Amino acid sequence: MSPRPQRAPEVLPRVERGHRRPWRYALLVYAVALTVATHWPALTLGAASPVSDKLVHALAFGALTILLWRTGWFQRRMTVTLVALAWATLDETTQGLPFIRRHVSWPDGIANGLGVVVAAAWLWAAAPVGGAANRARLRVESFAFDQLWTRPETWIRLALAGFVAAGVGVIVPVRLPGTTWVGIGALIGALVAGTVLAISWRRACRRLDAARPCFRCGASCRGTGFDENGVAACPVCGVTLRSTQWRTPARASSRQRLRLLAAPLVTAALLVVAAFVGLTLLSAVYPRLLRWPATARLAPRIAVAIGRIPPDIATIVDFAAALIAMAGLGRLYRRRLARSFDQGERCRRCGHDLRGTPAPDGRGRCSECGVEFVVE
Template sequence: MDASRYELKMWRLLFVIYAIMLEVGIHLPRLDFDSGDYPGPDKSMHLMAYSGLALLLWLTRWIRSVELLGVILFAWVVFDELTQAIPGLERSISMMDAVAGWIGSLLTIMFILASKPVGESLSRSRRSGYEMAFHQALSKGTNWLMLAVSGALGAVVMMPVFILVSGTFSDPNPYQAGMIGIGVGAGLASGAGLLAAMRHQVVSSPDDRFSVLMSGTMPVSEFLSLIFVPVIVCLLILAIPIIPFVLMTSYIGVLSAVPRDMITNIDLLYLGMISSLCLYWSRQRIAARYDRSHMDCIRCGHDIRHVRLEHGEGRCPECGTSFVQPGS
């Protein structure tokens, strides 16, 4: 199901407002976030700003190609940095700021790629059901209001939490921690709100196209077993460079000239790469299991290949879990 006209209108309106606010903030004269005690979160703000820009631009549906999205964002960052040299703004071109913007854009693009369709007919039918629930939920103005409120509350709650956690470090940076807390809190809270709205849409809607989502749910134990290998492997990959990185930065002095919040951005890029790999790999394994759910029960594993079907649907004789036949 495609996005409704109302949903597209909202995404495009949000993008335009966001882009205007971004350009105003980028070109404000003599803007300086540094304080006497702590360096400002300038690089972290660039990362978050362009990551959000990339996401909103993708959701407008004006851009359908990830490659084109990357080219546009690369050029956008370059344009913003070059125009900061306009006389009177008292701003300067910063390669570090540009790199931070590119990292933010790349993080969003990696998660877009990690979220692309996987699996065969049954898992893709489930994805279509989730997409339909997503679009139907966002076709209602009340859900948009709920997302805005939940995102704001999440940001308000998580900002002080991250600042407090930062205070336990030997070299705290409350400004940077607060910015990251705002982004994490807003993202988690609005995401949870969106999932709740989608679930309500699936449960309350009489639409038969949601039947594939109601036909059988994977047990938590099997879900955890499917993501166990990707998570462990990705954690190992994540841990491998930690020791040499600490040695290089702490003892050898590599990256000593790089701003501290820029090093955090590099960490986030690496974490984003591994997380995207883990997400895509886990989704592939889960999709493969759902694609076999018409042969062995998704709940108990019982052989259901010879179960009699009615209108393309059947029920496991062992545990009673319903299932659908591919193509039905």
């Protein structure tokens, strides 16, 4: 039996506001920039556009969705998705205002919407999963992540790394077919910025172990003594602290990871096979559909309509479908990982396999590092 979760808020409003403030400013700046860029009178990227402007549309509104979520104004990911979709629609339709001298383009609108949906799928994939043990394990990482973005140097470092890497990417002589210098530059910039973020995040997790802030009120608990069970109360807000709660979560070993990856990989393979089988069946069935009175008129119309989809829209739909499938598989993997921690199969501190460790009345102690674990 695990204790009932506390009724008190997980994070005090003051701490929460501190974590959210930088994102609210970022959203403000971004919203102004986005609106100006999409409503600049008579602006056309046109044929001179170095990257597919549908891709730019999708990325712009995907980023907007993530910023909206990070502001903490919305409790549910579904609300954020609907707000972002409404925003995207409004942004595209107001381009039809006469004095803007631009035009409403449905392919742009579709690209906007797909960007929002893909971002929403990734937010869902990254959401906390599993039971109490796994969520406690993830708490360190999410607190470190929230704190990381309250430091201005994080924003500056990422922007610098991204821009410098993008600049280097632009002059790299290697070009993949169908890419442009801006595309390659942006890709390299994003990869480097992502790597810098991952390293900074990891270091922020380790800093927590030294700083020992209360996850609820933010007060430092460095001097707090713990009882023999490793439990104490926060000296400021009184929330229960565990001596191990600031430990960076254990990484699964590569063998464990491979075992957990098996199901998502098999699912991915099945999806690909199903897609190919579906396409093959369709081409086999199509001549029959033409002969069958009920579908003789409809089938060619659908085929023509699909054929009329602009290639850049078709590409972005394919991309979106692949990214949404990846989000689903990522979530599947994270759920499996969560289960191994929740069922007390693995130590949340050192990753040691606990399946042979005794846990009378649902509680036990890791034989490797001594941390307490709970079997749900």
